[in-house]
Amino acid sequence: MDRTTKSEIHAVWIAALGPVWRSRAAAGAGALLIGLVAVGFAAAADLIQQRLGGFMRREILTSLLVTPLLFAALVYLTRRFAPAAAGSGIPQVIAVARNVENLSGRGLVSMRTAAAKLLLTLGGLIAGASVGREGPTVQIGAALMVMTHRIFRVPLTSGVLIAGGAAGVAGAFNAPLAGVAFAIEELAAAYEQRLAVLVMGAVVAAGLISRSVTGDYVYFGVVHAALATGPALLIAPVAGVIGGVSGGLFSRAFLGLSRWLREHPRIGSRPVLVALVCGIGVSLIAVASGGLTWGTGYEPARSLLEGGAQPIWFAPAKLISTLLTGLSGLPGGIFAPSLATGAGLGGLLAMPFPTDEAPAIVVIGMVAYFVGVVRAPLTGVIIVSEMTANRGLLLPLFLAAIIADFAANWVCPERLYHGLAKRFLTVPAASDQASPERA
DSSP: OOHHHHHHHHHHHHHHHHHHHHHHHHHHHHHHHHHHHHHHHHHHHHHHHHHHHHHHHHOHHHHHHHHHHHHHHHHHHHHHHOGGGSSOSHHHHHHHHHSHHHHGGGTTTOHHHHHHHHHHHHHHHHTTOSOBSHHHHHHHHHHHHHHHHHHTTOOOOHHHHHHHHHHHHHHHHTOHHHHHHHIIIIITTTSOSTTHHHHHHHHHHHHHHHHHHHOSOOTTOOOOOOOOHHHHHHHHHHHHHHHHHHHHHHHHHHHHHHHHHHHOHHHHTOHHHHHHHHHHHHHHHHHHTTTTTSTTOHHHHHHHHTTOOOOTTHHHHHHHHHHHHHHHTOSOBSHHHHHHHHHHHHHHHTTTSOGGGHHHHHHHHHHHHHHHHHOOHHHHHHHHHHHHTOOTTHHHHHHHHHHHHHHHHHHOOSOHHHHHHHHHHHSOGGGOOSOOOOO
C-alpha cells in the first residue's frame, strides 16, 4: 500500500468520526500521551538526581571541569539543532497561544523540539545545572496535544496549546488542580475563559494516567505541619514581603541581564562562551556549598520540610545558581529550583520560632518566593498544597501569596514568563541569536 492510498484511507476514517468526536479523540489521545511522557520524564530525572548527587560530592575536581564543559556543549547542541528548545518552554507556549496561525509552524511546539527538550533537560541535570523538568513538560505537553490534533485534523486554537501545557503541569507534579490553576493564571491570562472544559478534561486525563502508573504519591512527602493563628498572622506577611521581593529581584535580574546580552552582540552572539562562563559559576557555587545547589534542589528542600536544617546561605546560593543556569540558555525550568530556594528562605524565617513550627514556615516560604518569581498566587498555593498534602496552612499560604504578588509587582512589574515570551513573538525561532531565556 503506497503512501497516497494510506493518506486517503486516513482521510476517510477521520471524516467518518465527525468534527465533535475528532476533537474529543484528539484531546483524549493527547492527554494520554502527556501523562505517560510526564511519568517517564520524571522517572529519568529522579534517577539522574539520585546518581548525580553522590558522584558530584565525591568528585569535586572533576565536577569543576565537567559542569562548564557540559553547559557549553548542551547550549551548542541546542543552538545548532533545536533553538526553540532553549529555556523553560512556558514562554514558547504563551507565544504560540497568542498567535497560533503565525507561530505554530515555527517549531516552538513541534515534536522535534519536544524530543530535544526532554533529552537536553536531562543533559542539564547530568551537568548539575539548577533546572527543573516541570517547565519543559509544559512545552512537551503542548507539542503532544498539537500532534494529536493534527493527526485527527482538528484546527489548532489557543485552547489546544493551553490544555496541553496545563496537562503537562498536572502530569509533572501529579497535581491536577495545579494544572487547572496554572492554565487560568499564566497560560490563559490574556484569553477568554471558555477553555475550562477542554483544560479540565485534558488535566484530569493526564492526572489519571500519572496516578495510575506512579500511584497517589506526594512530590515532597506528606507534611503534617500547622501554625496557630498568632504565629501565622505574624509570619505570613513577613514571608510574603521577603519572598515577593526576592522573587521579584530574581525576575528583574533575569529579564534585565537577558536584554543586556541581546543589546551587546559582542557577548550575546557568543552563546557557547556565555554558557561556559555560567557553568563555571554554577560549579564553583556547588562545590563551595558541598553539592547542595546541584540540580533541582529537591533533597535540601525535603530535608527542610522534614524539620532539618540547611546553611543560612543556601537560599541565596540556590537563587544565584538558578539565575546563572537561566542565563546560560540551557533547556530546563525554574519551578523546582524556585521551590527549593523558597524552602531555604523559609528555613531562615523559621530560625526564631520553635522547632516544631519550622516545617510550616518552610512551606509558607516556598509559596512566597515561588509566587514572587512566577506571579501566579493561586497556582503557588495549590501546587505546594498538593505537593505536601497539607490543607491546614491554606489561609496563611493565601495571605503570603497575595502579599508576595504585590511585593514582586513593585520590584518587577513585568511578569517573567510573559516578558520572556516577547522574544518568540518578534524573532524567528530558527534563526534566533538572542540571549537564552528560560523559565
